[in-house]
Amino acid sequence: MGKRRQMRSLENKSFNFKTLSQVVYLKIRDDIIDGKLKPGTRLVRRTLAKKLEVSVIPVTEALWRLEQDGLVESYPMHGARVKALTEETVKNEQVLRVAIECQTARLCSRNATQREFNILMEEAILLDQTIAKRDMYSKEGSKMHFNFHLRIAEFCGFPFMQKELEKAGLVELMRLNWINATVIKLVPKDWHQQLVRALATKDPDYAEKKMREHVHYGDEHIFKALKQWEKDL
Numbered sequence: 001m002g003k004r005r006q007m008r009s010l011e012n013k014s015f016n017f018k019t020l021s022q023v024v025y026l027k028i029r030d031d032i033i034d035g036k037l038k039p040g041t042r043l044v045r046r047t048l049a050k051k052l053e054v055s056v057i058p059v060t061e062a063l064w065r066l067e068q069d070g071l072v073e074s075y076p077m078h079g080a081r082v083k084a085l086t087e088e089t090v091k092n093e094q095v096l097r098v099a100i101e102c103q104t105a106r107l108c109s110r111n112a113t114q115r116e117f118n119i120l121m122e123e124a125i126l127l128d129q130t131i132a133k134r135d136m137y138s139k140e141g142s143k144m145h146f147n148f149h150l151r152i153a154e155f156c157g158f159p160f161m162q163k164e165l166e167k168a169g170l171v172e173l174m175r176l177n178w179i180n181a182t183v184i185k186l187v188p189k190d191w192h193q194q195l196v197r198a199l200a201t202k203d204p205d206y207a208e209k210k211m212r213e214h215v216h217y218g219d220e221h222i223f224k225a226l227k228q229w230e231k232d233l
Contacts, residue, residue: 024052025062032071032082034139043080070167087223096168098215102208107156109199109207116155117200123148124192132189148192
């Protein structure tokens with residue numbers, strides 16, 4: 001019995017082990033998601049290495065991964081920076097987001113278990129309660145919104161969809177949508193709960209329809225939200 005416990009302990013340690021580049025990647029990624037590193041911020045490798053007390057190598061590896069995620073962009077002679085947010089990028093990423101989210105809605109409706117629908121509903125209730133506070137600067141709320149949509153993708157049964165959704169500029173779009181929801185465009189009190197109920201019908205067509213409505217809600221105000229965002233940078 002003692003040997004089995006020891007083996008499980010070793011397995012857990014192995015599973016939880018992160019390389020230095022992974023640790024650096026997660027730290028920079030969280031700072032971008034939390035808004036500590038704003039769009040357009042230059043990411044100087046040596047500066048980041050000094051701040052994180054690591055060598056330049058893991059920082060370089062982390063920035064490469066973040067570029068693959070669509071959170072960082074780099075240009076010859078200019079280095080890396082947090083992906084900038086412009087009207088053009090918002091339009092392009094919104095089109096991509098609609099395509100991916102509608103497909104994840106169909107797949108989630110068809111493949112998710114009742115337990116997973118229950119988890120989504122719990123998160124939707126908490127998210128809707130947070131939106132009701134109307135705090136446009138809430139990093140917690142914006143991140144909660146981001147994670148809720150990723151959770152739908154997680155439960156669709158195809159893990160790569162979650163990663164593709166992250167690449168679709170979801171971090172920045174969720175922040176703009178947060179401004180939309182809390183200030184510019186008031187949403188129904190059970191806005192995200194409505195979406196979960198649609199997914200739980202197990203009707204992919206209806207789930208896609210509701211997701212499309214959800215993503216496009218407040219489109220007419222999105223660039224007003226962008227101007228508010230730029231004003232607060």
